[in-house]
Amino acid sequence: MRKQGKQRKAYGNPRAPILVMRQLEEVEIESREWKAVNVLAYGNPTTDDFNTIQDMLNLLLVAGNSTPERKYAHDMADNLFKPVIMSIQQRFNKTGRWGVTATELVTLRKMVVFNREFWIRQPTELLAASAEEVKAFYLELSEKAAA
Secondary structure, three states, rough: OOOOOOOOOOOOOOOOHHHHHHOHHHHHHHHHHHHHHHHHHHHHOOHHHHHHHHHHHHHHHHHOOOOOHHHHHHHHHHHHHHHHHHHHHHHHHHOOOOOOOOOHHHHHHHHHHHHHHHOOOOOHHHHHHHHHHHHHEEEEEEHHHHH
């Protein structure tokens, strides 16, 4: 007589936690974030570099609003990072050139570190949901601009 083992449950499509995913793609993700900050400070930045930083901010703002336990991310993004990014944007609107001051550079570097530390502790589903919400927000902005 054959032994019968336990039936395996189907859990759907397994997803790696962000900690694993981010470690696998760390070179690409974090390099892109650091490049955006360093190019704003020392190189010839483009709008794409600024958009990378703005995407980090928006993802933190959305994810920070998801639960009270994550509110610290929203508070940090809203109180510390958002004023710096708005200052950079206003300077660009005034002068037509991207750039940062020394204190803004320090804050942007803190933002990259905080962004990484925050996301490696979160579930993958939060990143996906936050990205969808940010994408919908950008789509809404582009539709308003086109109208």
